[in-house]
Amino acid sequence: MKAIELLGKGEEMNGRAYVKIDKSELEEAIKTLKENGYNHFVMLSCIDWLDDGEFELVYHLWSYEEREHVMLSVRVARDGESMPSMHELFPQIETYEREIHEMYGIKFEGNPRLTPFFLEGWRDMPPMRKDFDSRKFTKDVFGNISTIEEEEDEGI
Amino acid sequence: MKEYELFIGPQHPGITGNMMYHLWAEGDTVVKAECNVGYLHRGFEKLMESRLWMQNIPLVCRICVPEPDVNEAAYSMAVEQLMDWEVPERARYIRTIVLELARISAYLMAIGGYAGSIGIYTLPQWMTGDRDYILDIFEQLTGARVYHIYIWPGGVRWDMPDNLPGLIERTLNYIEKRLELYDDVLFRNRIFFDRAVGIGKIPKEKAIEWGVSGPNLRACGYGYDVRKLEPYAAYDEIDFDVVKYPELGKFEALSDGCDVYTRMIIRRLEIEQSIDIVRQALKKMPEGDILLKHPNWLRWKVPAGYAFARVESSKGEYGYFVVSDGGLKPVRVHVRGPSYTHGINVAERILKGANIADVSQILFSLDICPPDIER
Amino acid sequence: MSVLKPLKAWKHLARKPHTIRYPKEEHTDMDGNKLPTDRLRGFHSNDLSRCIGCKLCGSICMNGAITYEEIPELKGKEGVKGINIRPVIDYGRCCFCGLCTDICPTKSLKLTPNYKLISTDINDFKFMPTQLVEKNENFEMDLNAVMFSAKEYAEKFEKEED
Numbered sequence: 283m284k285a286i287e288l289l290g291k292g293e294e295m296n297g298r299a300y301v302k303i304d305k306s307e308l309e310e311a312i313k314t315l316k317e318n319g320y321n322h323f324v325m326l327s328c329i330d331w332l333d334d335g336e337f338e339l340v341y342h343l344w345s346y347e348e349r350e351h352v353m354l355s356v357r358v359a360r361d362g363e364s365m366p367s368m369h370e371l372f373p374q375i376e377t378y379e380r381e382i383h384e385m386y387g388i389k390f391e392g393n394p395r396l397t398p399f400f401l402e403g404w405r406d407m408p409p410m411r412k413d414f415d416s417r418k419f420t421k422d423v424f425g426n427i428s429t430i431e432e433e434e435d436e437g438i
Numbered sequence: 439m440k441e442y443e444l445f446i447g448p449q450h451p452g453i454t455g456n457m458m459y460h461l462w463a464e465g466d467t468v469v470k471a472e473c474n475v476g477y478l479h480r481g482f483e484k485l486m487e488s489r490l491w492m493q494n495i496p497l498v499c500r501i502c503v504p505e506p507d508v509n510e511a512a513y514s515m516a517v518e519q520l521m522d523w524e525v526p527e528r529a530r531y532i533r534t535i536v537l538e539l540a541r542i543s544a545y546l547m548a549i550g551g552y553a554g555s556i557g558i559y560t561l562p563q564w565m566t567g568d569r570d571y572i573l574d575i576f577e578q579l580t581g582a583r584v585y586h587i588y589i590w591p592g593g594v595r596w597d598m599p600d601n602l603p604g605l606i607e608r609t610l611n612y613i614e615k616r617l618e619l620y621d622d623v624l625f626r627n628r629i630f631f632d633r634a635v636g637i638g639k640i641p642k643e644k645a646i647e648w649g650v651s652g653p654n655l656r657a658c659g660y661g662y663d664v665r666k667l668e669p670y671a672a673y674d675e676i677d678f679d680v681v682k683y684p685e686l687g688k689f690e691a692l693s694d695g696c697d698v699y700t701r702m703i704i705r706r707l708e709i710e711q712s713i714d715i716v717r718q719a720l721k722k723m724p725e726g727d728i729l730l731k732h733p734n735w736l737r738w739k740v741p742a743g744y745a746f747a748r749v750e751s752s753k754g755e756y757g758y759f760v761v762s763d764g765g766l767k768p769v770r771v772h773v774r775g776p777s778y779t780h781g782i783n784v785a786e787r788i789l790k791g792a793n794i795a796d797v798s799q800i801l802f803s804l805d806i807c808p809p810d811i812e813r
Numbered sequence: 814m815s816v817l818k819p820l821k822a823w824k825h826l827a828r829k830p831h832t833i834r835y836p837k838e839e840h841t842d843m844d845g846n847k848l849p850t851d852r853l854r855g856f857h858s859n860d861l862s863r864c865i866g867c868k869l870c871g872s873i874c875m876n877g878a879i880t881y882e883e884i885p886e887l888k889g890k891e892g893v894k895g896i897n898i899r900p901v902i903d904y905g906r907c908c909f910c911g912l913c914t915d916i917c918p919t920k921s922l923k924l925t926p927n928y929k930l931i932s933t934d935i936n937d938f939k940f941m942p943t944q945l946v947e948k949n950e951n952f953e954m955d956l957n958a959v960m961f962s963a964k965e966y967a968e969k970f971e972k973e974e975d
Contacts, residue, residue, distance in 0.1 A: 295743055295744055296519040296743060296745045297519065325757065327770065328770075329761055331769075340744070340759070342746065346662055349668060351748075353746065372648075373648055373649075374778075374782075377778065398476075399475070399476070400476040402476060409481070410484055489875055490873075493875040493912070495910075495912075496875065567831050567832070574848060577848060578846075580852075581852040582853070582854055587910050601846070604844070605842060605844055605846075619821065619822075622819060623819045627819050628816050629819075736869070736873065
């Protein structure tokens with residue numbers, strides 16, 4: 283695969299190039315790929331590996347000429363490690379970073395728009411983290427609302 | 439002139455769903471636009487992490503309401519990649535038929551919505567009515583009108599009933615006949631020419647870098663279609679040409695592309711293309727199995743790995759990124775919705791300098807669907 | 814391009830509308846076949862004599878719509894626990910995906926094209942499906958029949974056993 287040749291490392295996984303890369307090499311790698319035809323930025327995903335204590339950020343790029351998909355995987359520590367922002371290379375990364383900042387709490391340095399995206403007035407832990415217990419949250423927030431049977435008993 | 443703020447949405451007939459655009463305007467001209475979402479977030483991606491592989495199928499189709507089948511197809515394809523499964527031949531053809539019918543119904547909604555946004559209110563009524571005939575087909579094939587839960591990992595859920603190919607053919611003939619009427623009312627209408635040409639331009643050289651995909655990209659002159667680039671279902675065995683600017687068939691290329699006019703004409707032409715694909719698929723459909731044998735759903739473990747599956751939806755490139763650690767449940771399912779880029783980055787940029795009266799038609803021409811921005 | 818072409822829409826004034834005057838008219842497809850067909854996923858029907866009370870339907874249900882109720886009149890094999898329980902479905906939670914019917918080992922639980930149920934009482938939407946749901950051909954639920962049939966069915970079942 284061309285991306286593996288360009289970057290000099292990586293493996294093929296289910297028909298896609300999967301390249302593990304260090305945080306410091308990331309900008310250079312995306313620039314290299316962009317100059318060599320990987321000009322469509324597909325998306326930026328984040329995976330929470332709770333047992334490893336790390337977040338995995340996956341940058342997906344696609345080349346229309348080579349018809350190849352490459353996934354650049356960067357790992358950052360869960361406890362507050364920040365990432366450099368890549369929004370100058372592809373403008374839509376800004377939105378993805380904004381979402382990941384809100385949902386996982388990773389700070390992207392240099393992103394001018396890390397404002398609330400979906401959530402409003404959220405004070406809890408970022409909700410997409412694996413240790414966020416959505417059942418407990420629902421119980422705490424909505425559990426105090428009485429059920430219909432109780433309301434009927436009280437004559438509401 | 440004094441600047442003022444204007445909110446389009448979330449309750450506004452000129453918005454494409456439950457979302458809001460915050461506009462700063464001077465006189466009639468928009469100087470800045472900001473997309474505001476969050477009215478529809480249902481936490482699907484978080485929910486999927488706590489469900490079994492099979493339990494996610496009834497959930498994913500709810501991500502996009504007008505065209506739910508692309509979600510089922512993309513999720514199933516990602517799971518098939520991880521399982522290393524080969525889908526039976528007949529199932530691939532049935533998938534093609536379902537996906538193309540869904541595309542037609544989504545285009546009917548999109549074009550109807552667009553026509554409403556420029557004041558032609560007859561068309562939304564007709565198109566919603568005609569779309570219902572496609573839903574009748576879905577009801578007989580999949581057992582539901584909107585959320586089909588039909589495309590499963592390893593094939594499709596049920597075989598096609600015997601009366602269905604005939605019904606599909608007659609429905610397609612009907613829609614083809616109606617297209618002439620749509621042409622008269624919208625696509626050859628003076629109002630459409632006067633209002634849509636040259637409005638809402640995406641700069642051609644920036645289109646790919648901004649992540650534009652689907653009909654919006656083809657309107658810019660790039661003939662990229664996932665059905666051709668990375669054929670899934672049975673698209674590699676079906677003969678069709680990608681519709682792109684400036685080859686607009688019987689319609690004139692009035693502007694130099696990338697505008698509202700070209701985007702809507704591309705959608706109009708792709709309805710015909712989809713009708714042709716369904717007909718070919720019906721003709722070529724082989725006999726045989728339709729579904730691979732599933733393991734016990736309650737104890738179904740999918741091998742560890744990363745899989746990305748992409749399909750072409752009516753709105754653009756739809757992608758599912760599925761991560762498994764070899765367990766009963768996915769570690770992460772991330773959905774790449776085409777509206778994520780169209781609705782936020784692209785719309786915010788091209789709304790700058792637009793007339794307030796054109797905001798709604800620009801948004802409809804991009805075919806923004808908030809459910810796939812907020813999963 | 815013409816200014817007059819859109820006026821063709823006027824001829825629709827003389828056309829029969831394609832909306833259905835329910836319930837005077839029946840819902841049909843383009844060929845005139847009655848809808849819904851048997852494939853529509855509506856309310857469940859359950860053959861209580863074939864159901865073995867294995868609880869698989871409840872474990873695949875992602876909405877937690879299925880709970881179980883014991884019917885003491887149903888006698889199963891001796892020494893087998895949980896054989897006389899039968900699923901009770903809460904249609905406020907059910908999403909009609911049909912995974913419960915596909916996982917059912919005896920295929921006693923089925924989805925029927927029966928989808929109409931009107932009630933002002935929220936509790937009416939939680940009941941034990943029986944075969945009566947399937948037998949109702951008008952596609953409208955006779956609620957009384959369904960609600961009280963489970964017990965009657967069990968009695969009849971016992972008589973047949975004897």
